[in-house]
Amino acid sequence: MSKPGVVLLSGGLDSSTVVALAQRDGYDLHALSFSYGQRHTVELEAAKRVAAAAGIADHRIIEIDLGAFGGSALTDASIDVPKHASADDVEEGIPATYVPARNTVFLSFALAFAEVLGSSDIFIGVNAVDYSGYPDCRPEFVAAFQDLARIATKTGVEGSTEVTIHAPLMEMTKAQIAAAGTELGVDYSITTSCYDADSEGRACGRCDSCHLRHQGFVGAGLVDPTRYQPDAAPS
Amino acid sequence: MSKPGVVLLSGGLDSSTVVALAQRDGYDLHALSFSYGQRHTVELEAAKRVAAAAGIADHRIIEIDLGAFGGSALTDASIDVPKHASADDVEEGIPATYVPARNTVFLSFALAFAEVLGSSDIFIGVNAVDYSGYPDCRPEFVAAFQDLARIATKTGVEGSTEVTIHAPLMEMTKAQIAAAGTELGVDYSITTSCYDADSEGRACGRCDSCHLRHQGFVGAGLVDPTRYQPDAAPS
Numbered sequence: 191m192s193k194p195g196v197v198l199l200s201g202g203l204d205s206s207t208v209v210a211l212a213q214r215d216g217y218d219l220h221a222l223s224f225s226y227g228q229r230h231t232v233e234l235e236a237a238k239r240v241a242a243a244a245g246i247a248d249h250r251i252i253e254i255d256l257g258a259f260g261g262s263a264l265t266d267a268s269i270d271v272p273k274h275a276s277a278d279d280v281e282e283g284i285p286a287t288y289v290p291a292r293n294t295v296f297l298s299f300a301l302a303f304a305e306v307l308g309s310s311d312i313f314i315g316v317n318a319v320d321y322s323g324y325p326d327c328r329p330e331f332v333a334a335f336q337d338l339a340r341i342a343t344k345t346g347v348e349g350s351t352e353v354t355i356h357a358p359l360m361e362m363t364k365a366q367i368a369a370a371g372t373e374l375g376v377d378y379s380i381t382t383s384c385y386d387a388d389s390e391g392r393a394c395g396r397c398d399s400c401h402l403r404h405q406g407f408v409g410a411g412l413v414d415p416t417r418y419q420p421d422a423a424p425s
Numbered sequence: 426m427s428k429p430g431v432v433l434l435s436g437g438l439d440s441s442t443v444v445a446l447a448q449r450d451g452y453d454l455h456a457l458s459f460s461y462g463q464r465h466t467v468e469l470e471a472a473k474r475v476a477a478a479a480g481i482a483d484h485r486i487i488e489i490d491l492g493a494f495g496g497s498a499l500t501d502a503s504i505d506v507p508k509h510a511s512a513d514d515v516e517e518g519i520p521a522t523y524v525p526a527r528n529t530v531f532l533s534f535a536l537a538f539a540e541v542l543g544s545s546d547i548f549i550g551v552n553a554v555d556y557s558g559y560p561d562c563r564p565e566f567v568a569a570f571q572d573l574a575r576i577a578t579k580t581g582v583e584g585s586t587e588v589t590i591h592a593p594l595m596e597m598t599k600a601q602i603a604a605a606g607t608e609l610g611v612d613y614s615i616t617t618s619c620y621d622a623d624s625e626g627r628a629c630g631r632c633d634s635c636h637l638r639h640q641g642f643v644g645a646g647l648v649d650p651t652r653y654q655p656d657a658a659p660s
Contacts, residue, residue: 250494255487256534259541291537294577298533302526306494326577334573341569342529342561 192218194309195356196300199223199249201236202383203403204315204359207371209244211358212313214374220307221249222300226256226289232391236382243377252299256289293326297335297355305343310353312339317359317367332357364406372412379415388419395422427453429544430591431535434458434484436471437618438638439550439594442606444479446593447548449609455542456484457535461491461524467626471617478612487534491524528561532570532590540578545588547574552594552602567592599641607647614650623654630657 195217199205212219223237234251241249293316300312316327325331332355339353359367371378383403384393393400395418404424407414414423430452434440447454458472469486476484528551535547551562560566567590574588594602606613618638619628628635630653639659642649649658 252490254489256537259485259538289537290540290579291533291577294536294573295530295533298526298530301529302491302524303494305525325579328576330576331573334569334576338529338566338569338573341563341565342526344525344560 192216193311194218194220194307195311195313196304196307196309197221197246197313198296198300198315199237199241199246200315201233201238201240201381202315202399203364203371203378203381203406204317204367204383205237206240206244206376206378206381207367207374208313208315208356208358209240209246210371210374210376212356213244217311217313219244219246219313220303220309221246222296222303223249223251224256224296224299225251225253226292232387232389233382235391236380239380243380250303254295254299256292256295259290291326293324293331294335297339301339301343301353304353311356312353313356313358315359316357317362317364319361319363329357329360332360363409364402365409368406368412369410372410377415378407379417383416390417392417392419393422394419395424400424427451428546429453429455429542430546430548431539431542431544432456432481432548433531433535433550434472434476434481435550436468436473436475436616437550437634438599438606438613438616438641439552439602439618440472441475441479441611441613441616442602442609443548443550443591443593444475444481445606445609445611447591448479452546452548454479454481454548455538455544456481457531457538458484458486459491459531459534460486460488461527467622467624468617470626471615474615478615485538489530489534491527491530494525526561528559528566529570532574536574536578536588539588546591547588548591548593550594551592552597552599554596554598564592564595567595598644599637600644603641603647604645607645612650613642614652618651625652627652627654628657629654630659635659 193216195212197209197212197219199221209219221241223234225234297314304312316332318327318329336353336355339355382391383399385397385399386394393416404414428451430447432444432447432454434456444454456476458469460469532549539547551567553562553564571588571590574590617626618634620632620634621629628651639649
């Protein structure tokens, strides 16, 4: 019998691969996506396509007001999404696209969902190798959230089960991620990773996320199946 | 100069007292309340009254969909709020009014808000003495969240400041809380703690929260200023 699991699904390359890895390992997935005032609501359309393609029947989209606090290029229209000529050009430090405490908020909702489902397995596609500068994508963050989750819930009090936060991509390069997903049959053409996609979901080819993703396919010796805006495909 | 702080404000006895304690200690408070599908939306009206009375100019109300998962008498209309003849009658274990991962979700939003404000101080009115059976009201929960917060954010990466989760009521009895707030001038008549208040915000007098609150005033030798529904005042 398959085990219930909760997966955070953005509809990008990483979370789509996590879905495939968790299903390979026998989990019956329930997916959670967020509408959080981000510019890239086309992400949600991608998340729906990915959930449908993976046969996930229970996909919940939670509306949250993370944009109410401001402070990020992804939720605040007055801050520009940085564009770069190449991946080598990406700045050091924490980027403007960082959304304060985003993964903490997302995992908190996943924990609530898991508790109601009676699941003790939560999957998130964070990655520390192609390090994006986000504090909440580091292994120590995931470990700290797991520590918290184990005492924050009913099962923590009753000692019945211990929540595990699975971050299977943590130590993988983008090339390894693209290769693993391709082998498991993930159709990356339906996914969207771009921070600045157009209304048709086509990628800009110049943001940090586009650069990292494209280099992943190149590094894995795969054709990049991403749909780009006209003349925007990275060379 | 006063330090910025974020307070989780439900509009009940506990959080109203936390506001007074934090202001006494020199914090310039920004308040955060949630509309989360709870039955007691009258709570939000109480939170607004408390914020106004305390002179908090920045009070944000975040809409979240915690009820989408179900599983609690406070967010699911199909589950009854337990009523008891007296406080001695309150059941053991985790009550039906527990909302899965609620304080984890609330603190995550507070962390996002604090990060945007440049504040490293978050206040929450959880309490372990009059233990309500909620796993996320325990001292170890607060400590684990603080550990998480210190590595989940920009400041955690930069090592510039360390987030502190203040839970000043943790070791206080309800009587001590009522006495402390009264001494600091808190007007408890404008607060609402009841899980099942009517549309005018009047308390039912019979839920766990009403019992604990009433006993707090009695224990402190204070007149209970709560507005009850007709014939509902605890004896």
